Amino acid sequence: xxxxxxxxxxxxxxxxxxxxxxxxxxxxxxxxxxxxxxxxxxxxxxxxxxxxxxxxxxxxxxxxxxxxxxxxxxxxxxxxxxxxxxxxxxxxxxxxxxxxxxxxxxxxxxxxxxxxxxxxxxxxxxxxxxxxxxxxxxxxxxxxxxxxxxxxxxxxxxxxxxxxxxxxxxxxxxxxxxxxxxxxxxxxxxxxxxxxxxxxxxxxxxxxxxxxxxxxxxxxxxxxxxxxxxxxxxxxxxxxxxxxxxxxxxxxxxxxxxxxxxxxxxxxxxxxxxxxxxxxxxxxxxxxxxxxxxxxxxxxxxxxxxxxxxx
Numbered sequence: 001x002x003x004x005x006x007x008x009x010x011x012x013x014x015x016x017x018x019x020x021x022x023x024x025x026x027x028x029x030x031x032x033x034x035x036x037x038x039x040x041x042x043x044x045x046x047x048x049x050x051x052x053x054x055x056x057x058x059x060x061x062x063x064x065x066x067x068x069x070x071x072x073x074x075x076x077x078x079x080x081x082x083x084x085x086x087x088x089x090x091x092x093x094x095x096x097x098x099x100x101x102x103x104x105x106x107x108x109x110x111x112x113x114x115x116x117x118x119x120x121x122x123x124x125x126x127x128x129x130x131x132x133x134x135x136x137x138x139x140x141x142x143x144x145x146x147x148x149x150x151x152x153x154x155x156x157x158x159x160x161x162x163x164x165x166x167x168x169x170x171x172x173x174x175x176x177x178x179x180x181x182x183x184x185x186x187x188x189x190x191x192x193x194x195x196x197x198x199x200x201x202x203x204x205x206x207x208x209x210x211x212x213x214x215x216x217x218x219x220x221x222x223x224x225x226x227x228x229x230x231x232x233x234x235x236x237x238x239x240x241x242x243x244x245x246x247x248x249x250x251x252x253x254x255x256x257x258x259x260x261x262x263x264x265x266x267x268x269x270x271x272x273x274x275x276x277x278x279x280x281x282x283x284x285x286x287x288x289x290x291x292x293x294x295x296x297x298x299x300x301x302x303x304x305x306x307x308x309x310x311x
Contacts, residue, residue, distance in 0.1 A: 008035030009300045010241055013287050014099055015039055017239040017307040023047045024096035027087075027231075029080030029224070034062035036099055041069035048072050050095070052086060054079045054129040079129070081220035084227040094233035102221065103243040103303065104128075104211070112180075116211060118203035121181040126207075126214045136210050140183060141176045145169050155218070155246065156209030163190040164206055180207075208244075221247050225254030229278050232310035237282070239307045248286070248304050255281060255308045282307040 008014075014036055018026065022045040028037040031053035041049045049072060053059045059077055066073045076086050080100055087095065104116065112120025114127075115136055126136040139148075145165050152161035167190035168177065177183050184203045191202050212218060228238050238255075242248040258278045262271045286304035293300050 007297045007299070008033075008039075009101065009103065009297065009303045010287065010289060010293070010305045011036060011039060013305050014101075014239050014241070015043070017282060017287070017305065018097040018099060018237050020044070021047065021096060025092060025094075026050070026097040026099070027052065027083060027095050028099045029083055029228075030099075030101045031062045031075070032058050032101065034065040036101060037062065037073075038065055038069070040099070041066060041073055044069070044072050046072075047096075048074065050074050050076060050086070050090065050092070052076045052078055052080050052083065056130070079220055081223040081227070083224060084231055087231055094236065095231055096233055096236045098228050098231065098236075098238050100224065100228075100239070101241045102217070102247050103241065103299075115180055116207070118180060118184050118201055118207045121179050123179060124177065124183060126211045128215050132215075134214055136214050137176070137178070139210055139213055140168060141172050151209045151213045152206055154209075155212040156205035156207075157245075158205040158209060160191050160195065166190065183207075212244075212246075218246055218250065221250045222254075225250060225258075229258050229308075229310065234310055236310045237307055238279070238310075239305060241303055241305050243302045243304075248306075251306050252286075255279065255306055259308065277311055279308040279310055282309055 018040070020026065020040060020043045022043065024044070024047045026040050026047065027050045028040065029052045031037055031051040034051065037049060037051050051062055051066065051073060053062065054077070056077060059075055063075055074090065078086055083098065113122050115122045115125035124136040124140055148165035148168060149161045152158045152164055158164065164187050167186050171177055171186045177186060187203045187206050188196060196202055232238060240251045242251055259281050261275055261277045263273050263275055264271050286306050289300040289303055
């Protein structure tokens with residue numbers, strides 16, 4: 001389990017946001033090392049925790065950490081975006097809280113063998129679930145130039161996306177790009193000297209973009225933002241932590257849409273759409289890490305927590 005140690009971001013803020021009841025049913029859709037989940041389970045008496053993760057390594061580590069609470073915990077190997085189907089399969093009609101921590105766990109990033117890291121040499125993989133068909137090798141070596149440029153720009157916010165995509169396409173014509181450090185070399189070769197001198201590693205944004213594409217992370221977030229609200233009991237809460245502006249935008253817009261009532265034009269004398277708000281926003285602005293947490297865990301710097309409550 002120690003290999004999957006992970007500092008839980010915004011832990012106390014999440015627990016407060018979920019407003020945990022001892023007899024409630026809660027879902028942790030991104031179980032990871034069970035940092036959040038162990039604290040949720042500790043607060044339950046007759047309640048139940050459903051822990052979901054697509055990474056079998058994380059699921060095994062979480063099972064060990066949650067062993068003291070095994071009487072109230074159910075672990076599921078799946079993607080959090082399947083929460084609606086998972087609860088149907090478990091014959092649970094509604095839950096009192098859903099937590100999603102959309103950051104990649106530190107052990108995943110730090111485990112060089114899994115291909116997430118631009119600091120260690122490994123086969124190009126980046127799959128959170130090793131059973132998935134698509135991996136980074138396929139993206140890098142087969143996706144067309146335009147698609148590579150799009151993901152680098154959209155998912156990585158990489159300003160040298162055209163140059164990097166061109167360099168990847170040129171290199172793979174000679175031979176496939178097989179490893180993470182080979183890819184780092186290609187990325188470096190496409191960037192000007194001034195960019196290589198920046199504090200941030202030159203491959204960071206590109207690796208982020210490819211990881212998001214491989215795991216369809218944004219598609220999963222869009223799906224869960226619709227389904228999660230439907231899975232909540234009245235008074236149940238959805239708490240979502242994001243680390244990336246694209247994810248945060250999806251979460252923010254998803255909650256705002258669910259909190260919106262009538263969509264009729266303002267000049268209509270009476271409502272004809274019949275739409276009513278499904279949730280209320282617990283905080284208008286995202287909750288961010290305190291200075292104390294930032295000092296203890298620099299990775300929390302970009303974390304944003306948003307919470308809504310089912311009406």
